[in-house]
Amino acid sequence: xxxxxxxxxxxxxxxxxxxxxxxxxxxxxxxxxxxxxxxxxxxxxxxxxxxxxxxxxxxxxxxxxxxxxxxxxxxxxxxxxxxxxxxxxxxxxxxxxxxxxxxxxxxxxxxxxxxxxxxxxxxxxxxxxxxxxxxxxxxxxxxxxxxxxxxxxxxxxxxxxxxxxxxxxxxxxxxxxxxxxxxxxxxxxxxxxxxxxxxxxxxxxxxxxxxxxxxxxxxxxx
Amino acid sequence: xxxxxxxxxxxxxxxxxxxxxxxxxxxxxxxxxxxxxxxxxxxxxxxxxxxxxxxxxxxxxxxxxxxxxxxxxxxxxxxxxxxxxxxxxxxxxxxxxxxxxxxxxxxxxxxxxxxxxxxxxxxxxxxxxxxxxxxxxxxxxxxxxxxxxxxxxxxxxxxxxxxxxxxxxxxxxxxxxxxxxxxxxxxxxxxxxxxxxxxxxxxxxxxxxxxxxxxxxxxxxxxxxxxxxxxxxxxxxxxxxxxxxxxxxxxxxxxxxxxxxxxxxxxxxxxxxxxxxxxxxxxxxxxxxxxxxxxxxxxxxxxxxxxxxxxxxxxxxxxxxxxxxxxxxxxxxxxxxxxxxxxxxxxx
Numbered sequence: 001x002x003x004x005x006x007x008x009x010x011x012x013x014x015x016x017x018x019x020x021x022x023x024x025x026x027x028x029x030x031x032x033x034x035x036x037x038x039x040x041x042x043x044x045x046x047x048x049x050x051x052x053x054x055x056x057x058x059x060x061x062x063x064x065x066x067x068x069x070x071x072x073x074x075x076x077x078x079x080x081x082x083x084x085x086x087x088x089x090x091x092x093x094x095x096x097x098x099x100x101x102x103x104x105x106x107x108x109x110x111x112x113x114x115x116x117x118x119x120x121x122x123x124x125x126x127x128x129x130x131x132x133x134x135x136x137x138x139x140x141x142x143x144x145x146x147x148x149x150x151x152x153x154x155x156x157x158x159x160x161x162x163x164x165x166x167x168x169x170x171x172x173x174x175x176x177x178x179x180x181x182x183x184x185x186x187x188x189x190x191x192x193x194x195x196x197x198x199x200x201x202x203x204x205x206x207x208x209x210x211x212x213x214x215x216x217x218x219x220x221x222x
Numbered sequence: 223x224x225x226x227x228x229x230x231x232x233x234x235x236x237x238x239x240x241x242x243x244x245x246x247x248x249x250x251x252x253x254x255x256x257x258x259x260x261x262x263x264x265x266x267x268x269x270x271x272x273x274x275x276x277x278x279x280x281x282x283x284x285x286x287x288x289x290x291x292x293x294x295x296x297x298x299x300x301x302x303x304x305x306x307x308x309x310x311x312x313x314x315x316x317x318x319x320x321x322x323x324x325x326x327x328x329x330x331x332x333x334x335x336x337x338x339x340x341x342x343x344x345x346x347x348x349x350x351x352x353x354x355x356x357x358x359x360x361x362x363x364x365x366x367x368x369x370x371x372x373x374x375x376x377x378x379x380x381x382x383x384x385x386x387x388x389x390x391x392x393x394x395x396x397x398x399x400x401x402x403x404x405x406x407x408x409x410x411x412x413x414x415x416x417x418x419x420x421x422x423x424x425x426x427x428x429x430x431x432x433x434x435x436x437x438x439x440x441x442x443x444x445x446x447x448x449x450x451x452x453x454x455x456x457x458x459x460x461x462x463x464x465x466x467x468x469x470x471x472x473x474x475x476x477x478x479x480x481x482x483x484x485x486x487x488x489x490x491x492x493x494x495x496x497x498x499x500x501x502x503x504x505x506x507x508x509x510x511x512x513x514x515x516x517x518x519x520x521x522x523x524x525x526x527x528x529x530x531x532x533x534x535x536x537x538x539x540x541x542x543x544x545x546x547x548x549x550x551x552x553x554x555x556x557x558x559x560x561x562x563x564x565x566x567x568x569x570x
Contacts, residue, residue, distance in 0.1 A: 034311075035311055035314055035315055035318075035547050035548050036544070036545045036546065038315075039315075039318040039319070039322055039544040040544045040545065042322065043322060043544050052325075053322060053323045053324075054323075069311065072270065072271075072274055072308075072311065072312065072315075073311060073315050075274065076274050076277060076312050076316050076319065077315050077316075077319045077322075078319070079277075079278050079316075079319070080277070080278055080281075080315070080316040080317075080318070080319025080320050080323070081319040081320075081322060081323040083278040083281065083282065083319075083320075083323075084319065084320045084323035084324050085323045085324075202278055203278050203279050203282075206274055207271075207274060210271065
């Protein structure tokens with residue numbers, strides 16, 4: 001089974017191509033523009049492995065949280081490719097992947113990342129189960145309240161930057177980058193999600209964890 | 223030659239299949255009135271989110287309505303050069319996805335070039351050169367169209383576009399969104415000469431437009447009328463529409479006469495306005511100038527115009543590649559220069 005997955009949650013974009021659970025291409029670049037960079041990354045990955053798009057059995061993309069534009073471009077690109085090749089597409093929720101990768105077999109993992117200045121995405125996971133289970137819906141928390149909402153978790157992961165929320169000690173909070181996920185993690189997770197029965201029709205692949213409107217960037221003039 | 227067109231400049235998510243540049247096999251538009259109506263205008267972030275949700279369904283509907291599969295396509299065309307950036311990004315990305323998956327060539331098209339072409343899609347007897355009055359919510363231009371891809375902007379709006387003024391005045395009057403059709407409908411019942419309003423730049427040299435002063439005049443009129451506004455809505459709408467139409471007709475007639483052009487085309491959302499169509503037809507015909515309007519269903523944003531004009535570039539072997547980027551605005555008719563600059567930027 002050939003699987004192609006992308007992670008465009010940050011400026012460091014990853015594209016992973018695997019064949020029967022073996023990674024055959026793992027490409028990473030710092031995207032100046034997601035719109036021009038991401039399709040070229042996928043094209044390069046396929047070309048370097050001499051694989052045609054129609055040979056790919058499963059396409060997947062990280063659905064967030066992360067860079068708004070990156071996630072939007074990544075999911076739109078993968079759903080369009082999945083649609084045009086009539087192949088399944090799977091969305092990869094980033095916090096779940098990060099929890100499972102950086103804190104495996106742990107009953108309570110808190111994962112956080114900055115949504116915008118002063119506001120944090122926050123979720124709790126149980127990675128001792130297979131597939132890992134989300135214990136609480138990912139929610140938005142005021143940065144100043146993060147220390148208060150941290151439960152009796154075994155591990156706490158801050159994703160994206162090293163400026164942890166106020167009051168969260170480095171002793172209890174590990175800093176990771178989504179682009180540091182282990183090689184093979186994206187494609188293995190995609191297969192796992194597909195086999196767990198998640199919806200995989202290209203039309204339903206969309207970004208997740210939007211900022212609620214109107215607490216989002218203001219309107220721009222045409 | 224079958225071209226899939228994709229258009230996501232603003233709040234309409236559109237896909238179309240056009241054969242040989244003129245034969246519209248399907249033309250699907252997924253509007254977002256339900257999303258933006260409560261705000262009285264388009265919210266760019268919400269528009270982009272909806273585009274992402276529905277884009278492949280819209281493409282699928284266009285293919286199904288045309289009775290073709292992606293394998294039958296010869297090229298994928300997309301507006302990449304004008305509109306709300308976040309929305310344009312979704313269309314460009316989807317087009318690239320289909321192009322990459324099918325190995326069919328990609329063509330980036332300027333949104334306004336698409337609109338200009340909508341007159342040719344509507345009336346294939348349109349000849350070159352002609353003057354195009356492109357009048358919509360995001361742009362207001364008088365363009366000398368020498369041939370496909372060869373455009374010279376003769377006049378432009380210095381501030382608000384006419385369509386934008388229609389939307390804002392409709393909002394002031396509490397008429398809902400989008401405002402153009404509401405004003406048009408209400409104006410039919412009103413007295414267009416009851417309220418004297420300015421005709422900005424009408425008697426000034428040149429062919430540029432300005433509608434922000436007119437919008438301000440309406441706001442001042444509403445303040446002055448106070449509670450009487452509700453009883454005078456139809457007259458206000460009619461007076462405002464008459465002022466806009468006077469300016470559009472006056473400038474268009476002037477440019478055609480000055481340049482000795484015998485054919486005018488009218489495109490864009492405001493081209494659907496009843497009074498504009500009637501007045502321009504009458505004024506131009508009396509001067510022996512032929513006028514062709516875009517079909518009403520091709521006046522607003524649509525993907526048939528993108529696929530239609532792209533046919534000519536595809537026939538000439540002018541394609542884009544995966545480096546194609548999205549732009550909120552770009553000079554009209556400067557494809558080569560744009561792509562050259564883009565290539566240089568990527569190389570650096």
